[in-house]
Amino acid sequence: MSGGEYLADGKNQSLFKDKPIKILLAKPGIDGHDRGMFVLARAFRDAGMDVLYAGLLPTPEDVVDTAVNEDVDVIALSLLNGAHLTVFKKVMDLINKRKIDDIAVVGGGTIPDQDKPKLEKMGITGNYGPGTPLKVIIDHITERATEARSRKNRN
Amino acid sequence: MNVDELFEGIRKRDLRSVSRSISIFEDDLQSSKADELMKRIYPITGRAHIIGITGPPGVGKSTLMGRLSKRMKETGKDPALVAIDASSPFSRGSFLGNRIRMQDSLRENGIFMRSLSNRGFKGGLSLSALGAVKVLDASGFDPIIIETVGSGQSDLDIISIADTTAVILAPGLGDEIQAIKAGIMEIGDIFVVNKIDREGAFLAMKDIQDTLSLGKSGNWIKPVIGTNSLTGEGLDELINEIDQHKKFLGNGSGRDTRPTSELYLLLENRIRKLIESYVSDDESTADIVSLVRSRKIDPYEASEAIIRKSFGHVGKN
Ligand code: B12
Ligand SMILES: Nc1nc2c(ncn2[C@@H]2O[C@H](COP(=O)(O)OP(=O)(O)O)[C@@H](O)[C@H]2O)c(=O)[nH]1
Ligand SMILES: [Mg+2]
Numbered sequence: 238m239s240g241g242e243y244l245a246d247g248k249n250q251s252l253f254k255d256k257p258i259k260i261l262l263a264k265p266g267i268d269g270h271d272r273g274m275f276v277l278a279r280a281f282r283d284a285g286m287d288v289l290y291a292g293l294l295p296t297p298e299d300v301v302d303t304a305v306n307e308d309v310d311v312i313a314l315s316l317l318n319g320a321h322l323t324v325f326k327k328v329m330d331l332i333n334k335r336k337i338d339d340i341a342v343v344g345g346g347t348i349p350d351q352d353k354p355k356l357e358k359m360g361i362t363g364n365y366g367p368g369t370p371l372k373v374i375i376d377h378i379t380e381r382a383t384e385a386r387s388r389k390n391r392n
Numbered sequence: 393m394n395v396d397e398l399f400e401g402i403r404k405r406d407l408r409s410v411s412r413s414i415s416i417f418e419d420d421l422q423s424s425k426a427d428e429l430m431k432r433i434y435p436i437t438g439r440a441h442i443i444g445i446t447g448p449p450g451v452g453k454s455t456l457m458g459r460l461s462k463r464m465k466e467t468g469k470d471p472a473l474v475a476i477d478a479s480s481p482f483s484r485g486s487f488l489g490n491r492i493r494m495q496d497s498l499r500e501n502g503i504f505m506r507s508l509s510n511r512g513f514k515g516g517l518s519l520s521a522l523g524a525v526k527v528l529d530a531s532g533f534d535p536i537i538i539e540t541v542g543s544g545q546s547d548l549d550i551i552s553i554a555d556t557t558a559v560i561l562a563p564g565l566g567d568e569i570q571a572i573k574a575g576i577m578e579i580g581d582i583f584v585v586n587k588i589d590r591e592g593a594f595l596a597m598k599d600i601q602d603t604l605s606l607g608k609s610g611n612w613i614k615p616v617i618g619t620n621s622l623t624g625e626g627l628d629e630l631i632n633e634i635d636q637h638k639k640f641l642g643n644g645s646g647r648d649t650r651p652t653s654e655l656y657l658l659l660e661n662r663i664r665k666l667i668e669s670y671v672s673d674d675e676s677t678a679d680i681v682s683l684v685r686s687r688k689i690d691p692y693e694a695s696e697a698i699i700r701k702s703f704g705h706v707g708k709n
Pocket of ligand 3: 453489490
């Protein structure tokens with residue numbers, strides 16, 4: 238335990254040395270179900286992450302540009318409109334085209350079980366739907382973010 | 393990416409290198425890499441005009457910045473943006489919400505913008521902002537516009553790294569404006585009343601003008617501009633005033649104090665970190681703290697004791 242935690246019950250943030258996990262939440266498609274985004278944004282912030290939200294109707298290009306300029310560790314793609322197979326793939330294609338291997342991509346929303354292996358194969362993991370405990374989501378993201386971060390910091 | 397690659401990337405304005413370099417200045421665990429990188433880029437900085445945007449939360453700073461950068465781009469400038477959000481006092485996390493307000497302007501015009509969390513840094517300005525500004529400067533962006541957290545008077549550090557500081561206010565701040573004026577009137581070079589579409593804008597502008605006329609006036613006469621960031625009204629005037637202020641500084645009428653004030657900002661921070669590193673990870677500090685908890689000693693004595701045990705040798709010869 239660090240002195241900071243002794244001094245202020247762990248609330249003295251200036252003593253945290255490492256950069257928090259940075260995550261971009263995005264709905265890259267015509268999907269106005271934003272309630273889940275706010276639930277996740279809040280949960281991620283409370284779990285100590287720096288959270289960005291891509292706003293309404295970003296294109297796959299917007300998502301990747303924002304992720305690069307903000308140097309995020311994780312892109313969290315969410316769709317409840319059923320278009321995940323095509324749209325998530327577009328994001329992945331851009332990432333591969335730009336040879337980005339140090340940003341993890343996770344997915345979620347209303348994703349039928351039979352689609353999950355297809356997304357996994359593209360490199361999109363998680364793919365959690367309604368009712369998933371937040372802890373499960375946060376643990377998974379932390380794991381993926383840690384991998385991404387260590388790739389960022391290699392020389 | 394190693395420092396050589398990052399440096400090359402910055403010079404070629406490869407955005408992945410630019411943004412990765414900024415991250416390095418955000419991460420204390422990489423401070424030796426940050427030191428090395430700063431050494432490389434500092435000699436090629438100093439070309440960009442640095443504009444600080446400050447003012448209370450909700451007055452429209454982010455919206456204005458988006459619009460302003462778009463307008464600048466249209467008039468042939470090459471802006472890049474940095475916006476600082478406050479981190480949660482309860483987790484170290486943050487919601488980086490400034491971006492959402494400017495996303496559309498950025499997207500349409502391909503403008504580089506980076507969000508930073510202040511991570512509890514008290515001055516309202518993340519220390520990493522200084523690193524970010526240097527990186528962007530080195531890759532040739534000009535101007536660089538920084539939005540502060542917006543906690544009013546505690547944002548004063550902005551003057552340490554900005555050439556031109558614009559203070560943004562809006563009608564309807566009520567009595568709050570009196571408190572704000574106390575600290576902020578001195579630091580602004582340009583005053584903006586945003587949301588002129590709202591009632592009370594004219595009075596707010598007049599109020600600020602009156603307050604400014606009471607203060608000491610140097611050679612630079614501080615303008616008060618009305619803007620509407622939703623329509624873009626008044627932004628050309630704002631750009632013009634920024635250009636005028638830049639010219640004013642260039643004439644040598646304003647002294648170039650930025651390198652010195654930046655240095656002090658850094659020194660202050662390094663010293664604070666040094667103190668923290670002495671105080672933390674130490675069993676005897678924990679013992680002292682538990683003595684305070686059990687009310688055996690008071691906090692004044694405790695802080696004295698911590699300082700003495702950590703820095704006892706300092707200054708005693
Ligand atoms: C509330 C709701 C609405 C509200 C949305 C309000 C808002 N601003 O969000 C309103 C009424 C506006 C609405 C409209 C529509 N809806 Co609706 N809606 C729902 C409903 C009932 C709940 C969604 C919700 O808010 N859940 C609560 C939040 C917290 O959960 P969540 O979003 O699922 O997110 C959680 C998880 O999924 C997961 N998660 C989500 N994303 C991600 C991403 C990552 C990376 C991870 C790790 C996890 C993760 O974590 C979140 C937190 O636990 C669902 C049914 C359902 N049970 O899901 C239908 C549902 C999503 N809607 C549906 C439809 C069809 C529509 C409409 C097209 C209806 C119409 N014909 O007009 C419109 C489209 C609106 C639009 N512009 O997109 C369908 C979609 C079917 C499909 N996939 O093909 C659903 C599934 C209902 C159904 N069974 O038919 N809807
Ligand atoms: N009416 C009006 N609203 C504005 C104007 N500029 C910004 N806003 C709104 O004010 C709110 C706060 O804006 P934001 O840019 O986030 O303010 P910040 O906290 O100072 O960065 C948003 O809802 C904006 O849409 C303006 O000129 N007029
Ligand atoms: Mg803002």
